[in-house]
Amino acid sequence: MADLDKLYEAILTGKLNVAKEVTNEAIAENIDPHLIINNYMSRAMEDIGKRFEEGKAFVPELLMAARAMKGALDLLKPQMKGAASHSQGKVVIGTVKGDLHDIGKNLVASMLEGCGFEVINLGTDISSEKFINALKENQAQILCLSALLTTTMNYMQEVIKALEENGLRSQVKVMVGGAPVSESFARQIGADGYSDNANAAVTLAKSLLSA
Numbered sequence: 543m544a545d546l547d548k549l550y551e552a553i554l555t556g557k558l559n560v561a562k563e564v565t566n567e568a569i570a571e572n573i574d575p576h577l578i579i580n581n582y583m584s585r586a587m588e589d590i591g592k593r594f595e596e597g598k599a600f601v602p603e604l605l606m607a608a609r610a611m612k613g614a615l616d617l618l619k620p621q622m623k624g625a626a627s628h629s630q631g632k633v634v635i636g637t638v639k640g641d642l643h644d645i646g647k648n649l650v651a652s653m654l655e656g657c658g659f660e661v662i663n664l665g666t667d668i669s670s671e672k673f674i675n676a677l678k679e680n681q682a683q684i685l686c687l688s689a690l691l692t693t694t695m696n697y698m699q700e701v702i703k704a705l706e707e708n709g710l711r712s713q714v715k716v717m718v719g720g721a722p723v724s725e726s727f728a729r730q731i732g733a734d735g736y737s738d739n740a741n742a743a744v745t746l747a748k749s750l751l752s753a
């Protein structure tokens with residue numbers, strides 16, 4: 543039996559190999575990837591975040607945890623594909639300029655992919671020009687913007703402005719998220735939707751496209 547508490551512990555303490563080992567065991571046992579991510583992996587990242595905020599963990603520990611999280615998530619990604627038989631729509635996603643946090647954004651991307659969306663994941667530190675080019679190139683219907691810093695969240699508004707300037711605003715639904723982002727901030731900058739977790743992001747994406 544895969545010991546998922548060991549997976550939680552491995553991410554919390556940044557042990558990549560143990561995290562991968564337990565994840566592979568869980569995959570072999572057909573355990574639902576969403577359960578693994580929501581109940582164990584995300585919880586470990588939340589808890590290392592709390593430790594960091596309390597001064598009990600430091601940047602190297604965060605990086606190790608992030609690496610273990612990413613390693614385990616990469617193994618689970620293919621398990622989440624193929625649930626839907628046809629594409630739900632195209633999504634361009636990225637973390638905005640100046641911001642290097644990508645764990646939450648990658649979770650959102652994986653959940654969307656797992657639920658049948660085609661996802662173009664641009665990475666981190668993405669300028670409005672890059673977002674616009676990717677939207678045009680892929681004719682995507684949804685743009686997902688992530689920011690984890692209070693200093694970078696304002697850049698989301700610049701991206702929305704750039705959409706307007708490029709005549710794309712009416713064709714693209716904009717979803718925003720990340721720890722400092724809120725529903726009221728989303729409304730204030732003119733986004734179409736906000737969610738504080740990856741599961742709700744999928745529901746939101748579906749409802750925006752059916753609206």
Ligand code: B12
Nearest residue numbers: 591641642643644645646686688691692719720721739740
């Ligand atoms: C891990 C981490 C790092 C790692 C990032 C590794 C990586 N590859 O991502 C490293 C060590 C690199 C890092 C660096 C820094 N960090 Co940091 N980091 C964190 C930490 C502890 C956890 C973030 C995380 O991964 N959470 C887990 C994921 C799953 O949650 P999430 O990102 O919130 O995503 C969920 C939702 O928000 C939502 N979501 C996210 N994006 C989107 C997008 C859409 C469209 C939708 C719908 C939903 C959605 O769904 C996700 C999944 O459920 C946070 C603390 C915290 N509690 O958030 C600090 C934190 C964000 N960091 C902080 C700081 C200050 C920094 C640094 C400036 C530190 C420094 N002095 O160098 C640098 C900045 C580097 C940069 N330019 O970006 C501060 C920000 C403070 C602020 N008010 O701005 C925080 C809050 C810590 C703190 N309390 O001081 N950090």
